[in-house]
Amino acid sequence: MKIASVLEFETNNIEKAADQIKRLYSLFVSVDATQVEVNPFGETDTGKVVCFDAKITFDDNAAFRQSEIFKMNDETESDPREVEANKFNLNYIGLDGNIGCLVNGAGLAMATMDIIKLYGASPANFLDVGGSATAAQVKEAFKIISADSNVKAILVNIFGGIMKCDVIAQGIVDAVKEIGLNLPLIVRLSGTNMEKGNAILNESGLDISSATDLDDAALKAVEAIQTPKEKNKIKN
Incomplete structure (x- = not known):
């Protein structure tokens, strides 16, 4: 709640934003990420809290645990x-x-x-x-x-x-x-x-x-x- 408040969400959206932040942290841990970047993270004029864009970087050392994720890697970009x-x-x-x-x-x-x-x-x-x-x-x-x-x-x-x-x-x-x-x-x-x-x-x-x-x-x-x-x- 404190983070959502510091980010200056509308009062009615603070609880929604806090829930999104907790979910993002859970995602960070569950997929062995080294970075989960959400930019921008904001709200719409209809009162929705939205992650408008996101970038996730995964720990290569955790590939054995995240085989399904690493299967999606496009090697042509590497x-x-x-x-x-x-x-x-x-x-x-x-x-x-x-x-x-x-x-x-x-x-x-x-x-x-x-x-x-x-x-x-x-x-x-x-x-x-x-x-x-x-x-x-x-x-x-x-x-x-x-x-x-x-x-x-x-x-x-x-x-x-x-x-x-x-x-x-x-x-x-x-x-x-x-x-x-x-x-x-x-x-x-x-x-x-x-x-x-x-x-x-x-x-x-x-x-x-x-x-x-x-x-x-x-x-x-x-x-x-x-x-x-x-x-x-x-x-x-």
Whole structure:
């Protein structure tokens, strides 16, 4: 009632508006929405309280509970790369830069993108393979990233917890061989089985640049796409 009053509905419509607001909240919870926007929300000259227009955004993580809603998604309106990523449970968002990023964990992905910007370049995407990615998912992630013509180098930044670095390393090697990757590839592995993972990369015979930490990885990725003059500018 207080919200309806603050919205300055006519006195006779306050109770109706309050009921609509409660129903909107129930809808928000029941469909796992991240946003329910009603604009405008008003009243007619005949005393009806009406939601004249509405927009609802749903939580992708709740797709398993809201299967009927997600079946209505029109994939033709989405970025085809995001659609392809969703098929393999990969979280992908395309950006405008030229360094492709493959990372596990949203926080690590954000940190990776930030440090790429710090060294003077821009990320081409946000791609989070999650905390338990398989070699097959890594392979698909490489296919999606390398399909972007703007990508001039790829940076892989993996922290192995539940996900083991050697599994990821094997996925990287398989992906590079299968798609015939001809872009500079920088890989930083840390955590569970990182020694085994680095050994797989080093013994693969592929042109993969290993990095010791995130700073080293980002710097190598940025240098890989820059001219000698630009590289000297970074070092100075």
